[in-house]
Amino acid sequence: xxDLKTPWGLVPAGTILSPEWAWILQHASLIEKHAWKVVDxxxxxxxxxxxxxxxxxxxxxHQFDPDRGTAxxxxxxxxxKVRRTMVREGVRSKTLVAPLSDNDETPAYMRGSAFRMTAxxxxxxxxxxxxxxxxxxxxxxxxxxxxxxxxxxxxxxLKARDARVRSLAKEPQ
Numbered sequence: 001x002x003d004l005k006t007p008w009g010l011v012p013a014g015t016i017l018s019p020e021w022a023w024i025l026q027h028a029s030l031i032e033k034h035a036w037k038v039v040d041x042x043x044x045x046x047x048x049x050x051x052x053x054x055x056x057x058x059x060x061x062h063q064f065d066p067d068r069g070t071a072x073x074x075x076x077x078x079x080x081k082v083r084r085t086m087v088r089e090g091v092r093s094k095t096l097v098a099p100l101s102d103n104d105e106t107p108a109y110m111r112g113s114a115f116r117m118t119a120x121x122x123x124x125x126x127x128x129x130x131x132x133x134x135x136x137x138x139x140x141x142x143x144x145x146x147x148x149x150x151x152x153x154x155x156x157x158l159k160a161r162d163a164r165v166r167s168l169a170k171e172p173q
Contacts, residue, residue: 020061024054027071031057034079044086053082134168137161 011017011025024031035050056078064074127135133154140150140161147158154161 020058023061023064023071024057027075030072030075034075038079038083038086042083042087044083049082049086052086053079056082130168134164137164138168141165 017025031053032050035046035053038044038049038053039046053075057075060078064071127138130138136154140154145153150156150158150161156164
């Protein structure tokens with residue numbers, strides 16, 4: 001009997017595995033491929049996605065029926081649910097500002113949909129109170145325009161745009 005080779009390392013021959021874990025190891029390369037699909041186009045860290053996908057597959061393994069579909073279809077279905085859940089929960093990459101911890105204060109736009117809707121409504125009200133040029137300046141920050149785009153659309157420098165936005169933050173006297 002030979003060792004089982006997986007993308008995550010070797011499993012020594014003769015190792016007794018639960019049915020779920022044996023199935024996961026048997027489909028390890030497919031799971032690895034789908035872990036990358038979970039993070040595609042998102043700031044989610046691939047290690048977090050892989051771990052979440054493996055946990056989800058082990059948890060829902062009892063739902064897999066080879067008579068109803070292939071392992072590829074089952075993994076694809078589970079990866080879509082994992083991706084949706086992670087994106088909704090606002091899971092961030094370790095490369096962004098700071099990793100999430102229990103003590104982190106998550107901004108409103110990264111939280112559940114009720115918080116997101118409230119934050120967006122407040123921003124919309126604030127933007128409507130501004131003149132047209134200031135509205136575009138605020139949107140340029142939200143959309144992360146580079147200096148060239150700011151110059152082209154606002155006809156001013158980044159410093160001038162930032163000064164305009166900073167003036168909004170000052171309290172009226």
